[in-house]
Amino acid sequence: MDYIYDDLPKQYSKAVKSSSKVLNSGRNSLFPARIRFLYPFIRHYTNLLFNFAAVNFIMHTILITGGAGFIGSNLVRLFVARYPHYTLVNLDKLTYAGNLENLKDIENAPNYHFVKGDITDMELLRNLFARYQFTGILHCAAESHVDRSITDPLAFVTTNVLGTATLLQVAKENWQGKFEDKIFYHISTDEVYGSLGETGLFTEKTGYDPRSPYSASKASSDHLVRAFYHTYQLPVKLSNCSNNYGPYHFPEKLIPLCIHNIFHNKPLPVYGEGLNVRDWLYVEDHVRAIDLIFHKGRIGETYNIGGHNEWTNIALVKELCRQMDEKLGRAAGTSAQLICFVKDRAGHDLRYAIDATKLKTELGWEPSLQFEEGLSRTIDWYLNNKEWLAHVTSGDYQQYYNQQYHKR
Ligand code: NAD
Ligand code: TYD
Secondary structure, eight states: OGGGGGGOOHHHHHHHHHHHHHHHHTHHHHSOGGGGGGHHHHHHHHHHHHHHHHHHHOOOEEEEETTTSHHHHHHHHHHHHHOTTSEEEEEEOOOTTOOGGGGGGGTTOTTEEEEEOOTTOHHHHHHHHHHHOOSEEEEOOOOOOHHHHHHOHHHHIIIIIIIHHHHHHHHHHHHTTOOTTOEEEEEEEGGGGOOBOSSOOBOTTSOOOOOSHHHHHHHHHHHHHHHHHHHHOOOEEEEEEOOEESTTOOTTSHHHHHHHHHHTTOOEEEETTSOOEEEOEEHHHHHHHHHHHHHHSOTTOEEEEOOSOEEEHHHHHHHHHHHHHHHHTOOTTTGGGGEEEEOOOTTOOOBOOBOOHHHHHHHOOOOOSOHHHHHHHHHHHHHHTHHHHHHHTSTHHHHHHHHHHTTO
């Protein structure tokens, strides 16, 4: 985590510089010739001391929205552990996708607070700002599942568009042009760029061409965030990430749904011919990128985040079957017999793939895991957390599952 030392508020980095100056100017008088060889060590350790003090005096108070969801809970966990001197407030409506069990291990951490509420509730946001005086916002809350957006598009417009606009407005009201050391970080998706053909990659300059109610609502929210930057200079940062996978992923999405179904010997529903391509990234790599961009990314900029890891759905499901056969002690090929091709998703985007060169060259980020290893860790996590899976798949999940897949 040494990179956070580069992100010191001005007054402290000035202090670090002036400490070096004092030592430099007084070199001859402060240090007699016989101990002058110690000078580089003294300077090094003085700087370290100032840096340590500076980092510990950055008292960010961050509002994390949607912190009980999949990416949000992984992000909260990282920030709670890495920044004990920050105050982290998780605001989540606890929709079907939000689950406080995702945060059980850190729920009593002294730097963490949970508030149940809706990002469209302006009064609540105003009260929270008045109480906590946020200096940063990590905005994860969203309706996030494409299939649900096809059946209920207005829920997506309400949370993703109106919710983001409400949050922007309250941040603007509260920060009142005093934007130094403030950050509004909007977490978005590569789906805003539309669908690729067989070749090409999405860059930060690719034009927006959203094609599902989900991606259109996320694209609208991205536009609003940029509009608040250009119009009011609100200090925003954005990132657009490819498909995530990993622990705490709700089993309506392809990977956890298949893990759950393989375990229970249920059919594996592959849409169409299974030839759609997604670029998969392990969630911990995503939240590591968010951390880096939050602390070191440039204001007003967008960063693409991706896994350099394209898989057709059918190849991915077969790899899951292969690994699970091994882990469950089943004969090779057993789970693949569960695969069944079902009616395609309406308007199904063919291919997503991210060019993350900007993030690599500016901030040095790269994915850390090979996909096979990431999948293996993910499967292990689900097998070791059967109770979690049983809880989230009870109740409403069954009804959703029957509606989505019964007649497909
Ligand atoms: P998720 O559906 O798992 O979690 C969303 C969270 O937001 C839930 O905890 C839910 O309760 C909360 N929420 C929903 N509506 C709310 C509201 N009105 N007020 C307050 N909280 C509300 O989603 P996720 O997969 O963790 O995605 C998080 C963010 O990352 C989203 O903005 C999504 O667009 C983006 N994203 C996701 C992926 C992915 O592969 N999952 C990839 C790129 C970007
Ligand atoms: P999903 O996990 O829903 O993410 P997104 O739609 O945001 O990319 O779906 C990933 C891919 O898997 C997508 O091409 C749709 C496909 N898919 C299936 O084939 N079967 C399923 O049951 C689901 C949920 C998705």
